Amino acid sequence: MYLFKKSDSTKLALIAIGAIIIIISVLLEFFSFPYVTISGGILTIYSAIWFGVRGGFSISLFSCFIILIYYFVNPDQYILSNVITSFFFYLFLGVIVGLFHDRLKESQKQLIAAQISQRNVEKSLEEERNRFKQYLDIAGVMLLAVDSDGKVTYINQKGCDLLGCNFEDIIGENWFERFFPDVDDKNFINSDKFSELESYVLTYNQQKRLFHFRNTKLTDSEGNIEGILSSAEDITDRRQTENDLKGSEEKFRNLAENIPGVIYLCHYDKSYSMIYLNQDIESLTGYDKSDFLEGKLNLTDLILEKDLDTINKQVTRAIENQKPFYLIYRIKDVLGQIKWLEEKGIGVYKEGKLNHLEGHISDITARKEAEERIRFLSFYDELTGLYNRRFFNEELYRLDTVRQLPLSIILGDVNGLKLINDTFGHFEGDKLLLKAAEAFRESCRKEDVIARFGGDEFIVLLPKTTIEEANNIANRIEDNMKQKQLSHIPPSMSLGVATKDLAHISVHQLIKEAEDKMYEKKLLKSKQVRSDILQSLLKTLREKSYETERHSKRLEVLSVKIGEALNLPLSELQKLSILAKLHDIGKVTIARTILKKKTSLTTEEWKTIKKHPETGYKIALSAPEIAPIAECILYHHERWDGQGYPHGIEGDEIPLLSRIIAIVDSYDVMVSGRCYKKSMPKESAFKEIERCSGRQFDPNLARVFIDIMKEGTKLDTIS
Structure with missing residues (x-):
């Protein structure tokens, strides 16, 4: 069934339908609704979006084109003239409607665009206001706007949080009257402190908080002030922290200035340039602290060159690993003296980056010297500088091999050391040991191991040395020892020599053999040695005092006379003879200035004089030949009444021989005289002895002595 017929009514219907379709299409497009058109039996679906792109004119052309195609599809049913007429009609109508529609459409678009643009601007402004308010609200400081009357406008x-209030509570409040009581608002804007100041603000809870303000003036176009815009931050806690830090820094500085050693802060650069140093740097180096801080001098300038490279490597390694560093090095101070320093330091980091170095430096020179001394003493004798026994034993076992045979040992003992120590003290004894060490060094070879083996014993280990060679070396040692000069006694030494030619002989047997030979020689010449020592001591005594040989001889004759009168046995008379010579041997240790002083002795000098009996006692005990008279020497200055010295014993407690020597010694001094006292006649001396009888002297012995002298004992024969 066809929609179009050849009658006029059909034409009119077709025109009407086409017009209605175009009008509906335009209206649908205008109101932007989807629509459906049906023309000539063909279903066409359009959308408002598509028509919005094409426009009204395009719609008309398209519609007419559709009808034309339809007619061409059915040419046998329609009259071509009707088709052409319909096409041009629709074309004309479409153009008219399309033009109208385009203008209407353009106006509509402009109106809608204007409305949309206005809404977008308003929305953007609102968003910007909200965003700006958010920015201001999240700011880390208080932002404040005050008008010309001092009222808060923003x-x-x-700011609300800092002041403890809500936004609504503060808006409209007078800022200066309510929160800023310390500032005069009338003069505030024109003051020098306007742009930036610190002042206290009174918060809502009545707390005074310190704020730091930055202010600017708000003016109109004519320059009139409309208000103030301020940014402020609460610095109360920060200021308190600063004050606390300032106090802490002062405490740290006081501590750093008083702590032993050098406290420093320095840059991590080639010269470790200083940022801070305490005062101890001056006592350590001798240079002014300012020289280091001003860069005129660096600590690296003082460090020994051989130590500096090691220091740089250790510090670099520690910094790379972010660990502390520990250094020991040497410097040369302003006087050129070498000092050992110990440094403990660490890198200080900020935000992961090295900022500076800080640490402590100690002077460990004394410690290092002590360590060196300990190291030295572990192998050397402190006094002589020779090897000690420990080192010798190690060398003995090291050299006890077949390749070192024949292996010889020389063992020596210094004669008279105990006597010197007891008489003159260990200082003089040390001098004797040093002389012995010199004799060994001068006599032995470089390959020989010389050691101090004990108190007064020395030992020499001689590898690849025959007994004949060892004896020659021992003879050189004895000769060199005799040539040494010592003020009190002639130095001498007893030596023993032993050699092993076979590997199976133990080194202990070797030492024992040398020791036996040494003591054998010492025993053979011990009497002569002691005699030489005593003679040397007597000679020294006579040189420094009034104890002449004639005086000793006179005392010997007089004391023996008394002993004979008392019928003493020969052994006691022999003791008296020796005692007469050695009773004042202890004076050998007293200074010449005291012994020959012409004026009265001081209290301290008398104390020194009174020590000589005890010294003489020690000397006598050290020599077996005179040991039996040791007590007589000790007590020969005791008094009968107990007022003597050194122990204050009295009467018969005093040995008989000591009482005899006391009388004859006093008598000889009285009749012979001294530089501090004139001599007196014999009769006067007898009277003095009688006067002191029973007090200073034994009364019986005093009477015997006077009787002997009055009976005609002549001293001229022995003078």
Whole structure:
């Protein structure tokens, strides 16, 4: 069934339907609704979006084109003239409607665009206002606007939080009257402190908080002031922290200035340039602290070159690993003296980056010297500088091999050391040991191991040395020892020599053999040695005092006379003879200036004089030949009444021989005289002895002595 017929009514219907379709299409497009058109039996679906792109004119052309195609599809049913007429009609109508529609559409678009643009601007402004308010609210400082009357017109959320109030509570409040009582608002804007100041603000809870303000003036176009815009931050806690830090820094500085050693802060550069140093740097180096801080001098300039490279490597390694560093090095101070330093330091980091170095430096020179001394003493004798026994034993076992045979040992003992120590003290004894060490060094070879083996014993280990060679070396040692000069006694030494030619002989047997030979020689010449020592001591005594040989001889004759009168046995008379010569042997240790002083002795000098009996006692005990008279020497200055010295014993407690020597010694001094006292006649001396009888002297012995002298004992024969 066809929609179009050849009658006029059909034409009119077709035109009407086409017009209605175009009008509906335009209206649907205008109101932007989807629609459906049916023309000539063909279903066509359009959308408002598509028509919005094409426009009304395109719609008309497209509709007419559809009808034309329809007619061409059915040419036998329609009259071509009707088709052409319908096409041009629709084309004309479509153009008219399309033009109208395009203009209407353009106006509509412009109106909608204007409305949309206005809404977008308003929305953007609102968003910007909200965003700006958010920016202000999240600011870390208080932002404040005050008008010309001093009333608050704006404050951000941070300001509300700092003041302890809500936004609505503060808006309209007078800022100066309510919160800023310390500032005069009338003169504030024109003051020098306007742009930036610190002042206290009274918060809502009546707390005074210190704020730091930055202010600017708000003016109109003519320059009139409309208000103030301020940014402020609460610095109360920060200021308190600063004050605390300032106090802590002062405490640290006081501590750093008083702590032993050098406290420093320095840059991590080639010269470790200083940032801070305490005062101890001056006592350590001798240079002014300012020289280091001003860069005129660096600590690296003082460090020994051989130590500096090691220091740089250790510090670099520690910094790379972010660990502390520990250094020991040497410097040369302003006087050129070498000092050992110990440094403990660490890198200080900020935000992961090295900022500076800080640490402590100690002077460990004394410690290092002590360590060196300990190291030295572990192998050397402190006094002589020779090897000690420990080192010798190690060398003995090291050299006890077949390749070192024949292996010889020389063992020596210094004669008279105990006597010197007891008489003159260990200082003089040390001198004797040093002389012995010199004799060994001068006599032995470089390959020989010389050691101090004990108190007064020395030992020499001689590898690849025959007994004949060892004896020659021992003879050189004895000769060199005799040539040494010592003020009190002639130095001498007893030596023993032993050699092993076979590997199976132990080194202990070797030492024992040398020791036996040494003591054998010592025993053979011990009497002569002691005699030489005593003679040397007597000679020394006579040189420094009034104890002449004639005086000793006179005392010997007089004391023996008394002993004979008392019928003493020969052994006691022999003791008296020796005692007469050695009773004042202890004076050998007293200074010449005291012994020959012409004026009265001081209290201290008398104390020194009174020590000589004890010294003489020690000397006598050290020599077996005179040991039996040791007590007589000790007590020969005791008095009958107990007022003597050194022990204050009295009467018969005093040995008989000591009482005899006391009388004859006093008598000889009285009749012979001294530089501090004139001599007196014999009769006067007898009277003095009688006067002191029973007090200073034994009364019986005093009477015997006077009787002997009055009976005609002549001293001229022995003078």
